[in-house]
Amino acid sequence: MLTPQKPLLAVLAGETRTPPPVWLMRQAGRYLAEYRQVRSKAANFIEFCFTPELAAEVTLQPIRRFGFDAAIMFADILLIPIALGRKVWFVTGEGPKLEPFNPADFEGLTEGRVAEVLAPIGETLRLVKPQLPDNTTLIGFAGSPWTVATYMVEGGGSKDRYATRVAAWSDPVAFDGMLDRIADATAEYLIMQANAGAEVLKLFDSWAEGLPEPLFERVIIRPTRRIVDRVRAAGIDVPIIGFPRGAGTLYPRYARETGVTALALDTAVQPEWARSVLPDNLPVQGHLDPSVLRAGGAVLDSEVDRLLEAWSGRPHIFNLGHGITPDVPVAHVEQLLARIRRSA
Numbered sequence: 036m037l038t039p040q041k042p043l044l045a046v047l048a049g050e051t052r053t054p055p056p057v058w059l060m061r062q063a064g065r066y067l068a069e070y071r072q073v074r075s076k077a078a079n080f081i082e083f084c085f086t087p088e089l090a091a092e093v094t095l096q097p098i099r100r101f102g103f104d105a106a107i108m109f110a111d112i113l114l115i116p117i118a119l120g121r122k123v124w125f126v127t128g129e130g131p132k133l134e135p136f137n138p139a140d141f142e143g144l145t146e147g148r149v150a151e152v153l154a155p156i157g158e159t160l161r162l163v164k165p166q167l168p169d170n171t172t173l174i175g176f177a178g179s180p181w182t183v184a185t186y187m188v189e190g191g192g193s194k195d196r197y198a199t200r201v202a203a204w205s206d207p208v209a210f211d212g213m214l215d216r217i218a219d220a221t222a223e224y225l226i227m228q229a230n231a232g233a234e235v236l237k238l239f240d241s242w243a244e245g246l247p248e249p250l251f252e253r254v255i256i257r258p259t260r261r262i263v264d265r266v267r268a269a270g271i272d273v274p275i276i277g278f279p280r281g282a283g284t285l286y287p288r289y290a291r292e293t294g295v296t297a298l299a300l301d302t303a304v305q306p307e308w309a310r311s312v313l314p315d316n317l318p319v320q321g322h323l324d325p326s327v328l329r330a331g332g333a334v335l336d337s338e339v340d341r342l343l344e345a346w347s348g349r350p351h352i353f354n355l356g357h358g359i360t361p362d363v364p365v366a367h368v369e370q371l372l373a374r375i376r377r378s379a
C-alpha cells in the first residue's frame with residue numbers, strides 16, 4: 036500500500052486536492068506576537084538567522100498556531116552574499132544594507148565557503164524536522180541570482196534596480212560571471228538544505244519584474260536553469276518552486292525553460308490567462324493579494340473564493356502573491372484558513 040502523501044507534496048507531484056494545501060510567504064514574522072518576543076532575544080537580524088534554536092522556534096510558531104501545510108525554514112535570501120564574502124546588515128525600519136559591489140570584481144567573491152558559513156541553517160532544518168506534524172512539509176529556500184545580485188550591486192533595496200540593469204547591459208561578461216558565482220553557491224546551499232531535511236526548495240526571484248525578454252533570458256532563466264541542473268546532478272529530486280515575481284507574460288517561458296517543478300504566481304497574474312498558457316499538469320502556487328488579507332471582512336472571503344474557483348481542478352497550493360505584512364491581524368489569517376478549509 037502506498038503511504039498517503041503529505042498534501043503539499045501530493046500537489047507538487049501533480050495531484051489536485053480539495054481544499055488545497057495552504058501556507059503563507061513570510062508566515063514566520065512580525066505579525067505574530069510570539070515571533071516579536073523571540074526576535075527580541077537576538078542582537079540583530081543576521082545573528083537571529085544564524086542561531087538555530089531561535090530560528091527553529093520561529094519556524095514552528097505559525098505551524099502550532101495555524102496548522103499550515105508547510106513550514107518554511109527561517110532564514111533570509113541575503114545570507115548567500117555573506118557566504119561570498121560580502122558584509123550584510125539590517126537597519127530597523129530601513130531594511131537590508133550591503134557594501135555596494137561592482138560586478139567587475141566578481142572574481143573576488145569567495146567560493147567554497149557555503150558549507151562552513153551556512154552550516155547553522157542546516158542545523159535549523161535538523162531541529163525543525165522531527166517537531167513537525169506528520170502532514171506538514173518542510174520547505175527550504177534561497178534567493179535567485181538576479182534578485183540577490185540587485186541587493187549586492189545597489190547596496191540594499193532599490194526602487195527600480197536601475198544600477199543593476201545598467202551593469203547587466205554594459206558588462207555582460209562580468210555580470211554573468213557574478214551571477215554564475217551566486218548560482219553555484221546557491222546550488223550548493225540548496226543541496227545542503229535537502230540533505231538536512233528540506234522536502235521542497237523554493238527560489239525567490241522577487242525582482243524579476245520589468246526586464247525585457249533578452250535580459251530576462253540571460254539573468255533569470257539561464258542562472259535559474261544552472262541551479263536546477265546542479266541540484267539535480269547532485270541526485271536531489273525534491274520539488275522546486277520557482278517564483279519570478281512580476282514576470283508577467285514571461286512566466287510561461289520561465290516554466291518551460293528553467294526546469295522548476297512548480298510556479299509561484301504573483302498578485303497581478305490573471306488565472307484564466309495562466310491556465311491557458313501554462314502546461315496543464317504544472318502545479319501552481321498562488322496568489323492572494325496581501326493587502327486583501329490586511330483588509331479582511333467580506334472582501335477577504337470573496338477573493339479567497341475567486342481564487343479557489345479559478346484554480347479548481349488543477350494542482351494548486353494556496354498562498355499569497357507576496358509576503359504577509361506585519362500589520363495583518365491574526366484573526367484575518369484564521370478567517371482565511373476557515374474559508375479555504377470549509378471547502379473540505
Ligand SMILES: Cc1c2[nH]c(c1CCC(=O)O)Cc1[nH]c(c(CCC(=O)O)c1C)Cc1[nH]c(c(CCC(=O)O)c1C)Cc1[nH]c(c(C)c1CCC(=O)O)C2
Nearest residue numbers: 060061062063064107108109110111112130131239241358
Ligand atoms: C527580498 C527578500 C528578502 N528576504 C526574503 C526575500 C524574498 C521574498 C520577498 O520578496 O519578500 C525571503 C525571506 N525572508 C524571511 C524569510 C523566512 C521564512 C518565511 O517565513 O517566509 C524568507 C523566505 C525572513 C525575514 N526577513 C526579514 C524579516 C523582517 C525582519 C525582522 O523581523 O526584523 C523577516 C521575518 C528582513 C528582510 N529580508 C529582506 C528584506 C527586504 C527584509 C526587510 C523587509 C522588512 O523589514 O519587512 C530580503
